[in-house]
Amino acid sequence: MLVSFLIPVRNGEDTIDQALESVLSQGEEVLEVVVVDDGSTDGTASRIEGRAERDGRVRLVRRPPGGIVSALNAGLALCRGQFVARMDADDISLPGRVRRQVEFLRRHREVDLAGCLVEAASLSGKLSPGVLRYVEWSNSLVAHGEIVREIFVESPIVHPTFMARRSFFEEMGGYREVPWAEDYDLILRAACRGKRFGKVPEKLLLWRDHPGRLVRRDPRCKRRALFRAKAHFFRLMKGISRVGVVGAGTSGKKVARALVDEGVEVEFFVDNRESPPGRAVMGRPAFGFPEGIPGDFLRRVRGIHLVLAVGEEKGRDLLVKLLGSEGFVEGRDFTRFL
Template identity: 45%
Template sequence: MDAARARRHGLRVAPLVSVLLPYRQAEATIEEALESVLAERAVDLEVVAVDDGSTDGGPARVARIAQRDRRVLQVATGGVGIAQALSRAAEAARGALLARMDGDDISVGERLARQAETLLRDPRLDVVGARVEAFAAGPIGEGMLRYVDWLNSILTPEDHAREMFVESPLCHPSVMLRRSALEQVGGFREVPWAEDYDLWLRLDAADARMAKLPELGLRWRHREGRATFADPRYAIARFLEAKAHYLARKLGPARPVAVWGAGKTGRRLARALARNGVAPARFVDIDPRKIGRIAQGAPIVDPSRLERGAETLVVAVGARGARALIRGHLAARGFVEGSDYVCAS
């Protein structure tokens, strides 16, 4: 039963969902992306399709779909970039719930209806993502596959809060969020790093609750030229800057800070934190070759020297599996993640 019929029968339906879909040079994929969203009939929706400076046939294809489906609203920016394009889309949108979609991805499995119902059912939630499947015309790199597996393992609000400074825990085109939550943190912003990660970090700082559907909701296309690979704001160094900027605020001046990890990952994060006014007082490491030495003016000590409550610990290790081992060690000693320590990378 679609949303209009449900309303006529007096059944509960979610508020209007506005799908924000900016696109540029997406002639080959925009129709499939749009149709995958418009196929949903169990939720009231509109699609704000923002042409952000296309010079191909994409806008014409969107126009043809808009002629036969009044749920599609066309906006053109002339080419202002993803953050401003999303701001224009949000301004034009009428819905209390804002969903994301990109012009080269495929929404699957009635994910908008399920996300809207989840937000309607739990007023404490502010953002609901979905599990994703990466696909491409050619092979997908091992690093990306590991990232997708990690991302899909994060489901609950507690999971998202715990992993926020490890990596971006949500795939942007898979999410739905409350307009009120977006407006509370200042909307979409132009920043020196990825605009989506910046949004999750601001929402986390505002104690917003984020979750993810346990089912697949989006087929996430990876192709040459995509911003994830081509835009310098998505480089690893920029992600580190974003983490340090918000993590330094979270740590604050209340207690000294120690970094577990005197290797490349820990030292790199420590330098970034210092640039944001939080210089670690010491490093922690298990490597006997490092213990007793000095790094960035701070001593490197054995984990046995840690004392709960004496400092806030930042776990920053790069070796696969090391973070889980450290979490287990700290839990056995009574350390509580989120108050005694935070994981980052």
């Protein structure tokens, strides 16, 4: 018994056939495909039933609408394979995905949760710059150290690429109903427990974006909710009680509020604005350096962990380079939240 695929769906009649075909054609490693229909009102269920009649590996679970987390957990309870793989009803598993991920987990027994690289596509036109940036960033993180180093930037493993031993999901207690995205929550909880991550360094999933995709509609996937998740697990994982926030704009203030709500004291803000004497942001000292943060300032604050909340990519990259030149190590001395 090898791989159980877990696919939750609601009103996916336009894409479910392609999704199922891409999984079933992976070969004999696929034991079953557990499809949880979470209250569809279109023809999704009849399409799945038709496929189940032709291929007994397809198992349909119909239930009233209860949301993604309860659908995932209902499906997990039925998975019988040694490994459980995730996919969504609008995605495509590319040829060789199952074989390559199973080989990877068998070869790297220290890895608890595996992903792969993704190829992004749009079902409704051009891909947005945000999606392209996220995919490029996620695909750049392959090894465990890279994934953990940037785990607070964004969810580093695309959810439909997940594959893990069934025992991993059981040990983690499945998915949780929390105010932020359930896949990011699972990754962060696993990191807190010292679990290890990795990716097959090949594009094995076609990740298809469209306006109706849950990540675009669900408030749990929006920036404010993600900041709450980052702040919550930052305190749990690092045990840091005071920080300096680099970035005093809208995002910097949101990050700071989320950290304060989790009991992390924000000592000061730093940005690139002109700073009159006594300038404050949220009642904290704010230091502005239009020409870049000088080394003597960084040396003075060396004992305080820096949280980077700089959204502009070029400025963020220059800042990371500057910190590195001063001997700051990412993860140990500073953490990116964007």
